[in-house]
Amino acid sequence: MEFNNRILMTGFGIVAQALLPMLAKHLRIPYSNITVIDFADREPELRPWIRRGLRFVRERVVPANLPRLLSSHVGPGGLIIDLAWSIDCFDILLWARDNDVLYVNASLESWDPGAELHRKTSMEKSLYARYALLLPLIARSRGTSTALIDQGANPGLVSHFVKQGLLDIAGRVVREKDVPPAQVRLLERLVEARRFAELARELGVKVIHCSELDTQRPAQPKQQDEFVSTWCIEGMWEEAISPSELGWGTHEKWLPPFAARPTTGPCNQIVLPQMGMNTWVRSWVPNQEIVGMVVTHGESFGLSYALTVKEDGRTVYRPTVHYAYMPCSEAIVSLHELRCRNYEMHPRQRILADEITDGQDMVGALLMGHRYNSWWTGSILSIAAARKKTPHSNATAVQVAAGVLAAAQWAVRHPRQGILLPENLPHEDMLRWARPYLGQVVSVAANWTPLSRHRIYFDENTEAQIDQSDPWQFRNFLFRP
Numbered sequence: 430m431e432f433n434n435r436i437l438m439t440g441f442g443i444v445a446q447a448l449l450p451m452l453a454k455h456l457r458i459p460y461s462n463i464t465v466i467d468f469a470d471r472e473p474e475l476r477p478w479i480r481r482g483l484r485f486v487r488e489r490v491v492p493a494n495l496p497r498l499l500s501s502h503v504g505p506g507g508l509i510i511d512l513a514w515s516i517d518c519f520d521i522l523l524w525a526r527d528n529d530v531l532y533v534n535a536s537l538e539s540w541d542p543g544a545e546l547h548r549k550t551s552m553e554k555s556l557y558a559r560y561a562l563l564l565p566l567i568a569r570s571r572g573t574s575t576a577l578i579d580q581g582a583n584p585g586l587v588s589h590f591v592k593q594g595l596l597d598i599a600g601r602v603v604r605e606k607d608v609p610p611a612q613v614r615l616l617e618r619l620v621e622a623r624r625f626a627e628l629a630r631e632l633g634v635k636v637i638h639c640s641e642l643d644t645q646r647p648a649q650p651k652q653q654d655e656f657v658s659t660w661c662i663e664g665m666w667e668e669a670i671s672p673s674e675l676g677w678g679t680h681e682k683w684l685p686p687f688a689a690r691p692t693t694g695p696c697n698q699i700v701l702p703q704m705g706m707n708t709w710v711r712s713w714v715p716n717q718e719i720v721g722m723v724v725t726h727g728e729s730f731g732l733s734y735a736l737t738v739k740e741d742g743r744t745v746y747r748p749t750v751h752y753a754y755m756p757c758s759e760a761i762v763s764l765h766e767l768r769c770r771n772y773e774m775h776p777r778q779r780i781l782a783d784e785i786t787d788g789q790d791m792v793g794a795l796l797m798g799h800r801y802n803s804w805w806t807g808s809i810l811s812i813a814a815a816r817k818k819t820p821h822s823n824a825t826a827v828q829v830a831a832g833v834l835a836a837a838q839w840a841v842r843h844p845r846q847g848i849l850l851p852e853n854l855p856h857e858d859m860l861r862w863a864r865p866y867l868g869q870v871v872s873v874a875a876n877w878t879p880l881s882r883h884r885i886y887f888d889e890n891t892e893a894q895i896d897q898s899d900p901w902q903f904r905n906f907l908f909r910p
């Protein structure tokens with residue numbers, strides 16, 4: 430398709446570098462219609478595009494200059510693709526609505542998220558607080574310019590993987606010979622109507638992880654006083670030191686000590702007063718058990734909110750939803766060194782790209798509690814496959830860019846849909862447009878539970894005891910070294 434209006438990209442990190450050639454290919458936009466704003470000197474990376482007409486503006490975006498920068502480089506019918514860290518989503522969102530501009534982002538950012546971290550409560554620091562403010566805006570946005578929030582890989586594509594996984598589980602169940610005909614008919618009706626919350630309830634889904642294992646490795650290992658990752662260093666630092674957040678399921682019998690429950694909004698989450706990088710859970714990706722971090726992520730809110738079933742105003746079903754992230758080895762070492770630095774950022778940072786020698790990123794939705802125990806639906810993208818699609822990038826960035834690309838294409842085709850979260854979008858369209866950049870897209874059953882290889886090394890520790898009566902209790906997933 431062709432898009433002849435202006436596009437403004439805020440931020441030109443590793444994801445934007447992967448996205449730019451995708452946009453040029455799929456939207457067939459003239460390069461002269463694209464502007465990139467970044468506070469760092471991105472001209473060397475952008476030079477091939479600048480020669481073709483792209484405009485680069487080097488300026489730090491702050492509240493005072495935001496309206497001027499936006500109005501100077503995008504207008505009615507145009508598109509803002511917001512991939513910057515530390516620019517407030519709400520300010521851009523409202524400007525885009527008032528000026529009839531399309532808007533796409535990959536996360537719900539805020540101004541200077543590291544400010545006053547020591548003086549804020551866990552709930553004040555949480556993503557939940559931001560989503561509670563976003564919901565009223567969504568309700569009032571119908572018919573305004575389209576704004577797609579959280580449309581990267583995770584959050585973003587993982588919500589579409591959840592829908593596809595639910596359909597695949599239901600498809601297998603209805604083919605089983607021991608399933609009562611009445612249940613088959615009910616599942617078929619729910620599938621046909623795309624009533625995913627009720628479908629998840631009927632299938633018995635209790636827990637959903639966004640489970641990710643990144644095994645990309647560089648030729649040059651991490652050096653002392655250097656933070657190394659496959660994506661935005663500042664964004665990873667913010668998530669790592671923020672409190673853990675979970676969509677909290679109705680099946681849970683045990684509340685973690687000191688967990689905070691919200692008193693406003695939909696109250697679908699809990700917030701733990703401990704850093705995500707220090708909260709570990711057992712999880713699974715194809716053919717391997719992992720131990721991942723429960724770092725704060727948008728899908729914990731969006732999926733648990735969308736999959737809530739209410740009867741007579743009372744919540745009767747909701748799964749537990751959270752991230753289980755095992756980053757690449759260099760990032761793991763960086764995080765451990767971050768602890769040694771009392772959580773202050775390293776003086777040097779490096780995002781891995783051309784120096785990666787091998788590895789892959791596996792990211793998907795692990796749906797648990799149904800008759801097959803676990804089911805993983807997601808993307809397995811090797812560095813070799815990623816480079817064939819987007820040179821000088823990495824698998825992680827390409828997966829995120831694929832989600833943003835799908836969002837941009839959907840927004841251009843549906844320009845007056847208001848503010849939408851991933852769960853509000855047709856997963857078939859989003860996955861179809863992203864799929865060419867996702868490597869292997871798999872949907873597979875796994876006879877795995879958090880008790881499959883569980884061992885207790887210190888019987889005296891009462892907190893280490895598990896709940897044998899229900900393997901899907903959150904306490905059974907917690908990894909206590």
